[in-house]
Amino acid sequence: MNAFSLPARDRAQLTCADVRVDRGGRTVLRHVDMKVSPRSRWGVVGENGRGKSTLLHVLAGVLAPDEGSVQRVGTLALAEQEMPAEDDRTVGDVIDEHLADARAALHCLDTAAAALAEELPGAEREYADALEAAQALDAWDADRRVDVALAGLGAVDDRTRRLATLSVGQRYRIRLACLLGAEYDFLLLDEPTNHLDLEGLDYLTARLRAHPGGVVVVSHDRALLSDVATTVLDLDPTSDGRPRVYGGGFAGYREGREAELLRWEAEYEEQQSEHARLQQSLSEAQNRLSTGWRPPKGTGRHQRATRAPALVRSVHRRQEDLEQHRITAPVPPRRFTPPELPARPGVVLLHAEEVTVAGRLHRPTSLSLTSGDRLAVTGPNGAGKSTLLSVLAGRLVPTTGRARHARKVRLQLLGQESPHTTRRRANDVYQAHTARLVTTGVLRDSEVTALSSLGLLGSRDADKPVAELSMGQQRRLDLALALAARPHLLLLDEPTNHLSIALVDELTDALKATDAAVVLATHDRQMQRDIRAWPRLELPLPGPREESLAG
Missing domain, CATH: 3.40.50.300 (P-loop containing nucleotide triphosphate hydrolases)
Structure with a gap:
C-alpha cells in the first residue's frame, strides 16, 4: 500500500x-x-x-x-x-x-x-x-x-x-x-x-x-x-435565510445580489403596508366594540344582545389576522458612518526630510502634508512602505533625516495586522481607548463617538471578547480605534485587508471626502484604480549598492 x-x-x-x-x-x-x-x-x-x-x-x-x-x-x-x-x-x-x-x-x-x-x-x-x-x-x-x-x-x-x-x-x-x-x-x-x-x-x-x-x-x-x-x-442574509449561488462570476454576483435586495425590500414594504392596514382594521373594530354597538335610546334589548357578539367576533378575527401576518424584515447591511475628521488650515501637519531606515527604507524620502492632502504610497514588497508609515507616525526613529509633526497634531496609524488578542470585550476596549483620549486631553467629551454609531460592529459582536472575533471583525475594531481620536492625519497600511467588499467601497468614499490628510499604502488593485487621481509616492526596491551598504 x-x-x-x-x-x-x-x-x-x-x-x-x-x-x-x-x-x-x-x-x-x-x-x-x-x-x-x-x-x-x-x-x-x-x-x-x-x-x-x-x-x-x-x-x-x-x-x-x-x-x-x-x-x-x-x-x-x-x-x-x-x-x-x-x-x-x-x-x-x-x-x-x-x-x-x-x-x-x-x-x-x-x-x-x-x-x-x-x-x-x-x-x-x-x-x-x-x-x-x-x-x-x-x-x-x-x-x-x-x-x-x-x-x-x-x-x-x-x-x-x-x-x-x-x-x-x-x-x-x-x-x-x-x-x-x-x-x-x-x-x-x-x-x-x-x-x-x-x-x-x-x-x-x-x-x-x-x-x-x-x-x-x-x-x-x-x-x-x-x-x-x-x-x-x-x-x-437573504429573504428566506438560504445562501445564494450566482453564476456569471463576480459581475453576475453583483447584479444578482442587487436584484435580490430590491425584491426583498419591495416585499418588505408590501408587508409593512398590509400590517398597517390590519392594525387599522383592528383599531376600528375595537372602537366599534366599545362605542359603536350601543344602539340609540329605546332600541330593544334583543337587538343590543345580537349585535355585541358579532362585533366581538370581528375584533377577535382581526386580532388573529394581525398575529398571523408576519413581517420578514430585510436585514439592512451596516453602513459605515465615519466621524467628521477635522482640518487645520494653513498648518503643515507633518514634514519628513530625507528619511531612511537602515535595511528597510533605502532611498531618502521627503514629503510634507497639510489638511486635505492625499498621498498613495506604492511599491513592491520590501520597498519600505510600512517602514515609511511607521516613521511618519513617530513609531520608528529614522537612521537618517527627520520627521516633524505640528504641535498638537492628532495622527493615527492603522497597521497591517491587528495587535489584539485580549479576552476583553470589543466594546470595553473601545470605551477604555476613548476614555484615555479624554483623560489625556486629546478629545473633549462632546467629541467622543460611540462604537455603535460607526456601523462597524453590531451589538452582538461588540459584546464578544476580541479574541473571539473574526480577523475581519478585529480589523473593523482597529479602524474604529483609529478614527476615535478624530485624527488630522490618517496613515493607512493595507486598510482593505480582511474587510468586506461593501465596507471597502464605503471606506474609499469616506477617504475621498474627509477634510483630514490621508496617506495610504495599498496593493489592492481595485482601490488603486479608485484613487488613481491621488498623488503617488513610488518606493523602489534597493539596488545592489544599497543592499551591500545595508548588509
Whole structure:
C-alpha cells in the first residue's frame, strides 16, 4: 500500500449538502450547498463574521458540520488567514511537508527499481505501480514548481532560513507557493491576496485561472474575484435565510445580489403596508366594540344582545389576522458612518526630510502634508512602505533625516495586522481607548463617538471578547480605534485587508471626502484604480549598492 495520496485529477469532487454549523449558541452557517469540480473556481463572499472561514474548515475536514454532509474525492490543501506566531521550522521544512507525497513516490520508485534490478518476485508490478504514481504526481518536477511559485510571489527561497526570522507576509507567501507547487486537486484559500504586491497578485491570478483542479477562494479582493471566480457563493442574509449561488462570476454576483435586495425590500414594504392596514382594521373594530354597538335610546334589548357578539367576533378575527401576518424584515447591511475628521488650515501637519531606515527604507524620502492632502504610497514588497508609515507616525526613529509633526497634531496609524488578542470585550476596549483620549486631553467629551454609531460592529459582536472575533471583525475594531481620536492625519497600511467588499467601497468614499490628510499604502488593485487621481509616492526596491551598504 502506498504511504502517500494520489491526486484524482478529472475524477476529483468536493461537495457539501445542506451544511449547518453552530458555534457559541449561534448558527453561523445553514443550508449551504456546493459542488466544486475540476477547473471550477468558486468565490465565497459575505460580511465579516458570516462563516466564510468556517465553511473552508468544513470543506477541508477540519471541522465537522452539525448537520449536512461533505464528500471529498481527491487531494486538497487549506491556506488559512492566520499564521503561527512561533514556528521553528525552516523554509525547506515547509516545502518538504507539502511535497511529502512526491518525495514518497520517488522513494518508492527508487526502491522498486532496486528490486527490479535484483529480479525479485513481483518487482515488475511494483515498479510499474510506483512509476504510475510518480507520473500522476509529476514528482520529478515538484521542486521546480515550488521554486517558480516562490519567485512569482516574491517569497524567500533560501531553504535554510527559519520561519521565525521572517515577517508574517513572507511566511504566508512561502506557504502559498508550496500549495501552488504541490498541485493539489483542490485549493481552499482564505484571503490569499493579503501580503502580496502587484507582481505577486498578477502571478497568483494567472496560476488560479490555470489551475487544473478546483479552487474555493474566500476573498474581499474585488479585482481577484473579478479575474478568477466563475461562480460566487454569497453568505449574506437573504429573504428566506438560504445562501445564494450566482453564476456569471463576480459581475453576475453583483447584479444578482442587487436584484435580490430590491425584491426583498419591495416585499418588505408590501408587508409593512398590509400590517398597517390590519392594525387599522383592528383599531376600528375595537372602537366599534366599545362605542359603536350601543344602539340609540329605546332600541330593544334583543337587538343590543345580537349585535355585541358579532362585533366581538370581528375584533377577535382581526386580532388573529394581525398575529398571523408576519413581517420578514430585510436585514439592512451596516453602513459605515465615519466621524467628521477635522482640518487645520494653513498648518503643515507633518514634514519628513530625507528619511531612511537602515535595511528597510533605502532611498531618502521627503514629503510634507497639510489638511486635505492625499498621498498613495506604492511599491513592491520590501520597498519600505510600512517602514515609511511607521516613521511618519513617530513609531520608528529614522537612521537618517527627520520627521516633524505640528504641535498638537492628532495622527493615527492603522497597521497591517491587528495587535489584539485580549479576552476583553470589543466594546470595553473601545470605551477604555476613548476614555484615555479624554483623560489625556486629546478629545473633549462632546467629541467622543460611540462604537455603535460607526456601523462597524453590531451589538452582538461588540459584546464578544476580541479574541473571539473574526480577523475581519478585529480589523473593523482597529479602524474604529483609529478614527476615535478624530485624527488630522490618517496613515493607512493595507486598510482593505480582511474587510468586506461593501465596507471597502464605503471606506474609499469616506477617504475621498474627509477634510483630514490621508496617506495610504495599498496593493489592492481595485482601490488603486479608485484613487488613481491621488498623488503617488513610488518606493523602489534597493539596488545592489544599497543592499551591500545595508548588509
